[in-house]
Amino acid sequence: MPLNFGLGEQLLLLLAIGIGILMLFALGFAGSVVLLRLHHQRRAEKWSVLEARWEDVILEMLAEDRDPSTVHALVAEGEELFCVSYIMRYARRLTGPERERLQDLARPYLPLVVPRAQHRDARRRARAVRTLGTLGLPDYADIVAAALGDDSPLVSMVAARALAGSKDPDYVAPVLDHLDRFTAWSPNFLASMLASIGAGATPALRAVLADAKRPPEVRAVAATALGYLNDLAGGDIAVRVLAQASDRELLAAALRLIGRVGHRDHRSAVLPFLTASDFYVRATAASALGNVGDKEDLELLRIACEDDSRWVAIHAARALRDAGDIDALQQLAVSGGPRATLALQVLSEVGG
Amino acid sequence: MTGVVSVVLVLLAAFNGLVLVYFVVLNTAYLLTSLIAFRDIRRYVERLKSLDLGELLSSEGIPPVTIIAPAYNEEPTCVEAAHSLLSLEYQRFEILFVNDGSRDNTLSRMQEAFDLVPAARLPTADLATKRIRKVYQSKRHPNLWVIDKENGGKADALNSGVNLCVTPLFCAVDADSLLERDALTRIVRPFLEDRRTIAAGGVIRIVNGCTVSEARVTEVRFPRNWWARFQVLEYLRSFLAGRMGWSVLDATLIISGAFGVFRRETVVAAGGYASPQTSGATVGEDMELVVRLHRYCREHKIPYRISFVPDPVAWTECPETLRVLARQRDRWQRGMAESLMRHRRMLFNPRYGRIGWLAYPYFLFLETLGLLVEIVGYGAFVLTMALGLVSYLHAAAFLMAAFVFGMVLSIAAVGLEELGFRRYPRVSDLVRLFVVAAVENFGYRQLISLWRLHGLISALRGVQGWGEMTRKGFSPSGPRGPGSGQAPLDRSPSTRRTGDG
Numbered sequence: 001m002p003l004n005f006g007l008g009e010q011l012l013l014l015l016a017i018g019i020g021i022l023m024l025f026a027l028g029f030a031g032s033v034v035l036l037r038l039h040h041q042r043r044a045e046k047w048s049v050l051e052a053r054w055e056d057v058i059l060e061m062l063a064e065d066r067d068p069s070t071v072h073a074l075v076a077e078g079e080e081l082f083c084v085s086y087i088m089r090y091a092r093r094l095t096g097p098e099r100e101r102l103q104d105l106a107r108p109y110l111p112l113v114v115p116r117a118q119h120r121d122a123r124r125r126a127r128a129v130r131t132l133g134t135l136g137l138p139d140y141a142d143i144v145a146a147a148l149g150d151d152s153p154l155v156s157m158v159a160a161r162a163l164a165g166s167k168d169p170d171y172v173a174p175v176l177d178h179l180d181r182f183t184a185w186s187p188n189f190l191a192s193m194l195a196s197i198g199a200g201a202t203p204a205l206r207a208v209l210a211d212a213k214r215p216p217e218v219r220a221v222a223a224t225a226l227g228y229l230n231d232l233a234g235g236d237i238a239v240r241v242l243a244q245a246s247d248r249e250l251l252a253a254a255l256r257l258i259g260r261v262g263h264r265d266h267r268s269a270v271l272p273f274l275t276a277s278d279f280y281v282r283a284t285a286a287s288a289l290g291n292v293g294d295k296e297d298l299e300l301l302r303i304a305c306e307d308d309s310r311w312v313a314i315h316a317a318r319a320l321r322d323a324g325d326i327d328a329l330q331q332l333a334v335s336g337g338p339r340a341t342l343a344l345q346v347l348s349e350v351g352g
Numbered sequence: 353m354t355g356v357v358s359v360v361l362v363l364l365a366a367f368n369g370l371v372l373v374y375f376v377v378l379n380t381a382y383l384l385t386s387l388i389a390f391r392d393i394r395r396y397v398e399r400l401k402s403l404d405l406g407e408l409l410s411s412e413g414i415p416p417v418t419i420i421a422p423a424y425n426e427e428p429t430c431v432e433a434a435h436s437l438l439s440l441e442y443q444r445f446e447i448l449f450v451n452d453g454s455r456d457n458t459l460s461r462m463q464e465a466f467d468l469v470p471a472a473r474l475p476t477a478d479l480a481t482k483r484i485r486k487v488y489q490s491k492r493h494p495n496l497w498v499i500d501k502e503n504g505g506k507a508d509a510l511n512s513g514v515n516l517c518v519t520p521l522f523c524a525v526d527a528d529s530l531l532e533r534d535a536l537t538r539i540v541r542p543f544l545e546d547r548r549t550i551a552a553g554g555v556i557r558i559v560n561g562c563t564v565s566e567a568r569v570t571e572v573r574f575p576r577n578w579w580a581r582f583q584v585l586e587y588l589r590s591f592l593a594g595r596m597g598w599s600v601l602d603a604t605l606i607i608s609g610a611f612g613v614f615r616r617e618t619v620v621a622a623g624g625y626a627s628p629q630t631s632g633a634t635v636g637e638d639m640e641l642v643v644r645l646h647r648y649c650r651e652h653k654i655p656y657r658i659s660f661v662p663d664p665v666a667w668t669e670c671p672e673t674l675r676v677l678a679r680q681r682d683r684w685q686r687g688m689a690e691s692l693m694r695h696r697r698m699l700f701n702p703r704y705g706r707i708g709w710l711a712y713p714y715f716l717f718l719e720t721l722g723l724l725v726e727i728v729g730y731g732a733f734v735l736t737m738a739l740g741l742v743s744y745l746h747a748a749a750f751l752m753a754a755f756v757f758g759m760v761l762s763i764a765a766v767g768l769e770e771l772g773f774r775r776y777p778r779v780s781d782l783v784r785l786f787v788v789a790a791v792e793n794f795g796y797r798q799l800i801s802l803w804r805l806h807g808l809i810s811a812l813r814g815v816q817g818w819g820e821m822t823r824k825g826f827s828p829s830g831p832r833g834p835g836s837g838q839a840p841l842d843r844s845p846s847t848r849r850t851g852d853g
Binding site for chain 1: 402411414471746763786
């Protein structure tokens, strides 16, 4: 006999089905959460076991009391990648000979990481590149350098950081060649990354700064990195940049570089920027003049302390302080003028 | 007469239809943001594994940050909170603790604890604020400054801090929140990775029930108080599902006032926080600022990003009494309504892109005006049953469907927590969260809707003021909350009225 449902019954049936489906979802979600928790717990337990087995031996190996082969003997089949992850925890904190010992320890297992550098998931690729960049240089330098051109900006940046972190000047050129890809990143962070390579990076950085064909933001990063490295030769290039460039970030970076490494001969290049229309450039010029100016420039800095822009005034006051003109600041502090607070602030920064 | 009855019945049926549509659309939106969040939290966790936070911390290129902590009558918690901020793991930061004309001993507690001396500090911006009485600097911690000013409200206190900020970024926090040590490094990351970033918000978690030692949450425990338990689940839903989902859609409209980082220059250019001294008072100054930043950047064609970051955590105390909870939710809803009303020109305006077409309509129609539909819908539902237009069985089935849908969304939020962060370590905590996900549907959610409706009506009537928030202070050890057997650090609870104005 066929069932005859009215509209009410049909609606009820629909609701019942809906409730059933939703209940299944709720139970499914709850079950998945519990299973996930159990999975995480099992994984944590496995890690505890592995850590207990490896920790002391690895510490002894780092202290040169044991050979890497003693650790290898404790790594069972299927545990190799766990071991690499474990080594990475130490590698992040260690440098020099201790890092090299960790690299020796990881060497037999790194071939297992290599295929992951081609994984379709960018985050997996990034992890693999980071591992190879930390534990596998120079053996796997080709793979890490190739990752600079990866479609994923994450993988590309991880590769750049790994190469820069190796402190090997040979890797400066490929990283600088791909710097255009990272212009979304904070310029100071990029400069800091490049500077971490060390003094060996300065020739390549100078070349980038001097190259008018490179994008101004890339040249600005190079200038900032040279500043972090206190590269004296960079000052002369910065002077040439000031004569040619118009981009505010590049001008400011060049002025900062001069402020850091410049000398009296550079003051004439800085002076025109004290009257620039852009307050950001004026402020940076005031700071630079504090380092490269001479006594006759102190009056200019005193005037800059009264600049309409408080940022310019702050930089000028600090420049006066750095130039040793404490008297001028003390006079400003007792003047009762609008910048008296600034002078007091800057004086207090040196305990004056 | 029959004609009138027919019209009423038709209207009732139509309204019930509207309620049904509202229910389906709202829950579908929640479900979609949850699903998006699932995908992205998994990706985010994987991404974190390829980045080295320690390397970021040690980078010379990490931007200096000013933490601005407005405080009003925070005597029980101010010293602990300042210690918590001082213990942050970040290379270059300073703290501006703004005492907003407190009537208790907040200032003297700070003076005693940190050896404050008067100091000079030049403002770098001119946002209009109440008068600053004095600026102090700590002799023990030179990066700790205390700004003592006349009472002007939370937004005014924040603007005072922005005026005195000399770093490119500032972090707005509630003075009674506890930031995790690496929270600042984690929340600054979007600013490193994308120079267009102008604001980023972190996660707020509930500290009730947790063990706090030396201004740090040392053991995460599920609270014993049921009101707090409900809120733990609500916060998980709101932050991990809601805000994560909206952030992926590049349409973040809310960054909690308890923990957010902003680019100072953009905030100043946009006019700072809305206060009686600037663009007019609002109790939702955090949301209003974010909406205004969107508006400012789009009107000036400035490329920008506003992000939500799911792993930096600020712990905060939530209300444990019905009275205080009601006031909080009333205030939150008023804040949202006021923010949306101020920027109503963004609605469906192509100039504002996905904010005007997606986020704004969602918050206006579903999270604000939808409350009217929801509350009146409860009444219409009862009336429909009383008139015999729908059987009790149908009614029960419909309510059941609504409750189970709500439960699914809540359990999904617990799943997001488990997938990414696992802050509640015990399996029993998970089970408790599931129980809360079921129980909250019977009364709690309806109460919250009622309070929010009250807030909406208050906003339409132009009511101002914050209401009181009772604080216990941070416990030095042991779980907190009623029945925990642990006394709070400061024995006398404070009564806080943040920003009397």
